[in-house]
Amino acid sequence: MSNLAVANRYAYALFQLAQEKNDLKKVNEELQTVKAVVESTPEFVSLLSHPKVTNQQKQAFIQENFTKALSEMTLNTLLLLIERKRTDILVPMINKFKELAYEAQDVAEAKVYSPKPLSEKEQDHIAEIFAKKAKKSHLEVTNIVDSDLIGGIKVRIGDRIYDGTVKAQLDQIGRKLLAGTR
Numbered sequence: 563m564s565n566l567a568v569a570n571r572y573a574y575a576l577f578q579l580a581q582e583k584n585d586l587k588k589v590n591e592e593l594q595t596v597k598a599v600v601e602s603t604p605e606f607v608s609l610l611s612h613p614k615v616t617n618q619q620k621q622a623f624i625q626e627n628f629t630k631a632l633s634e635m636t637l638n639t640l641l642l643l644i645e646r647k648r649t650d651i652l653v654p655m656i657n658k659f660k661e662l663a664y665e666a667q668d669v670a671e672a673k674v675y676s677p678k679p680l681s682e683k684e685q686d687h688i689a690e691i692f693a694k695k696a697k698k699s700h701l702e703v704t705n706i707v708d709s710d711l712i713g714g715i716k717v718r719i720g721d722r723i724y725d726g727t728v729k730a731q732l733d734q735i736g737r738k739l740l741a742g743t744r
Contacts, residue, residue, distance in 0.1 A: 569651035573658035576639050581666060585635065590663040592636040593656045596628075600653060610649040620644045668699040673718045675727075677711040692717055692724065 580589040600607055610620055621641050628637055643649050664670060674680065674688055689701040696719045708716075714727035 565651050566654055568648065569654035570658050572639070572643070572648070572651065573655045573662060576635070576655075577659055577662040577666075579635060580663070583635070585633065586663045586666060588633060589636055590660055592632050593659055595631065596636070596640070597653055597656045607649075610644065610652075617644055617647075620649075664702075670696050670698040670701050670719050672696075672701045672703050673706055674703055675706050675708045675711060675716040675718075677707070677709060677713060679707055680705045680715075688715070688717065692719060695724070696720075696722070 576589065577586070580586050609615060609623065621644050624640050624644065625637070628640065632640070640652075643652060643655075670693070672689065672692055674685070680688070685703045685705060689703045693699065693701045701719070712728040714729075714731070716727050716730070717724040
């Protein structure tokens with residue numbers, strides 16, 4: 563079985579448990595914290611995958627460093643992955659859990675590209691407008707500053723892109739001019 567399929571199974575099992583206990587949002591936030599640690603600390607990944615470090619040592623390290631930050635459910639999931647030598651699927655499992663949790667909560671993730679950082683108020687306004695377009699009750703907005711943009715914004719929700727940048731508008735005018743239409 564592929565690693566992605568295994569990651570999906572673990573994510574789905576954790577999702578069902580979290581949903582049963584009404585802890586979807588909390589568990590998702592905790593998993594995103596773990597993912598941030600994994601992505602920003604290569605030494606952490608090296609420790610978890612090192613063959614000479616025993617499972618007991620890895621589990622003790624996790625308990626020592628994450629007990630205060632994680633709920634029992636999330637902590638036990640990490641310990642189970644270590645026990646079963648499946649730490650290689652940690653990030654794909656977290657990504658799948660996030661996808662399942664967002665779907666259950668009617669939430670979508672939006673990446674908003676802008677030439678300058680957006681204020682909290684602007685992000686909330688964009689979330690409100692584009693949530694309706696995406697047919698979701700709420701959008702989680704991530705602002706990405708792209709200095710190549712002249713002005714306007716580009717919003718990506720899943721596989722849909724709403725491009726309201728000046729560059730896109732200029733490109734559209736250029737295509738119309740070349741085609742000879744107004």
